[in-house]
Amino acid sequence: MSDTMVLQxxxxIDGTGAEPITDATIVIKDGLIEAAGPADQVPLPDGAEVRDLTGAYVIPGLMDANVHLVSARTPDTLLEYEGRYDELALEAAELALKYGLTTVFDTWGPAASLITARDAINAGDRSGARFFCAGNIIGLDGPMSQDFFKTGLTFEAETIKRINDHWEFGCGTKLIQLTVDQIGEAIAGYIDATGVNFIKYAASDHRTEGFLLFSEQAQRRIVDVCHEKGLLVQAHTTTVESLRMEVEAGNDLLQHPDQTAETPIPEKLIAEIVEKQLPCMALMVTEDYLRWLEEARPEHGRSRRTAQQNQRAFIEQGARVLLTTDAFAYGQRVKNHAGFRPGILEDTVPDMPTQIGRGHFLWIKAAWELGLAPMEILRSATAYIAEAYGKDDRHGTVTAGKTADLVVLDADPLAAPENYxxxxxxxxxxxxxxxxxxGADRLLADDPGEYVR
Known part of the structure; x- marks a missing residue:
């Protein structure tokens, strides 16, 4: 078999923002794009495998800037799959790849398990979306904690501690009790011990969605330590004030900056974000989902409507937005659990945005509804994410020298969002x-294929 493949x-639509090339040739050799352009400008190499893609559209491999690959979210699944969380990450990575996500960024999960799965994919031992990971959200406790799932008196303390420790690596909530210097030392130790690709910390809490966790000095120290270690850093924020602090601390990416409860982002802060061209990982949802949420969960609906207001402001003022879903690979076990988002993950909920393999299509639909230009949507799902995470030297566009990650579509993605x-x-x-x-041998996740149109 030839090591060179030609798509004719x-x-x-190469992701650079250039106009589509209607009769293009793409030469792929040894996993890289050797040439891509108009047919009359790209010579055919001898002995190549030539594939005719008449009628098809080629775009860069899609990306998601914020997923959670380990789908064990409830106490029963956390216990059952303890020691096997890497298998759950691989399951989710397979489903992501199946639906066009060639690269994703995991922003919360157990670092050791994720890195085992990450390295297996990178070594070619397993199939799945390429992923980069942060491990735990610095400053938050593990999944069996008040920050995520209140277990009550069901489990003994040692069991809870063992599972939470697998996430925290010493960088849970107790970190906020330390001095600025001690926080810096803990972050440096976490980076050295885990081998994560980037860092995400909590500027505000995950329990009441409002309390500030780290002081401005502590946040700057976290950012400085990450930069000294050569890593990009982002923060979990849920209020205007925590977002302001994240921006002033020097974060490289803004994680769900649109989520500010029921207080819209002030114009001055949006202008600063736009001026600094800080990538905004905005959790866009469709109008159908938002209308359902306003009726079924009015409080959540109000905050989501405020988020939509922020998203419109980002788009209108030219902020760099990134496709972001916060998705995980859930199935019936999670949907059935009365303590985990009851009623929200049901199949009857219109355009449920947080399922790996489906959520990115719904984000694209939502961005389309909000008026983001079609070419900008494509770049927000590809090149802009690669640039934001510092991976644009190898990924994000269909151009010479880049890794050959492509999605071949049967319809024009610039014509309608469903064509993705x-x-x-x-x-x-x-x-x-x-x-x-x-996804043929699944553990916890549903294959979202029946929902993908």
């Missing part, structure tokens, strides 16, 4: 993905 007679779901093929690292085999 396709419409190429009309996937003919996914190519990762220059290899055509066997999509039928991905």
């Amino acid at each position: 007679h396709t419409t190429l 779901g009309r996937i003919r093929e996914v190519i990762k690292d220059g290899v055509i993905v066997d999509r039928a085999a991905l």
Whole structure:
């Protein structure tokens, strides 16, 4: 078999913002894009495998700037899969790849388990979306804690501690009791001990969605330590004030900056974000979902409507937004659990945005509804994410020298948002993905395929 593959007679939308090339040729060799452009400008190499993609559209592999690959979220699943969380991460990475996500960024999970899965994919031992991870959200406790799931008196303290420790690595809530210097030392130790790709810390809490956790001095120290270690840093924020502090601390990316409860972001702060061109990982949801939420959960609906107001302001003022879903790979076990988002994850909920394999299509639909230009939507799902995370030297566009991550569509993605779901093929690292085999042996997750149109 030839190590060179040529894709011919396709419409190429390369992710750079350039106009589509209606009769394009793409040459892939040794997993890289050797050439991509108009057919009359790209010579065909001898001995290549030539594939005719007449009628198809080729775009860069899609990305998601914020997912959570370990789907064990309830006490029963956390216990059952203890020691096997890497298998759950691999399951989710398979489903992500199956639906066009060639690269994702995991912003909360157990670092050791994620890195085991990450390295297995990178080594070619397992199939799945390429992913980069942060491990725990610095300053928050593990999944069996008040920050995520209140276990009550059901489990003994040692069991809870053992599972939470696997997430925290010494950087849980107790960190906020330390001095600024001690916080810096703890963060440096966490980076050295885990081998994570980037850091995410909590500027505000995850319990009441309002309390500030780290002082401004502590946040600056976290950012400085991460930069000294060569890592990018972002923060979990849920209020205007925590967002302001995150911006002033020098964060590289803004994680869900649109989520500010029921207080819109002041114009001055939005202007600063735009001026600094800080990437905004905005959790956009469709109008159908928002209307359902306003009726079923009025308080959540009000805060989501404020988030939509913030999102419109980002778009209108030219902020750099990134496709972000906060998705995980859930299934019936999680949906059935009375203590975990009861009624919200049901299949009857319209356009449920947080399922890996489906959520990114719904984000695209929501961005379309909000008026983000079609080409900007495509770049927000590809090139802009690669740039924001410092991966644009290898990923994000279909241009010479980049890794050959491509999605082949049967319809024009610039014409309608639903066309992103009309996937003919996914190519990762220059290899055509066997999509039928991905997710065939699932543990906890549902395959969202029946919902993808």
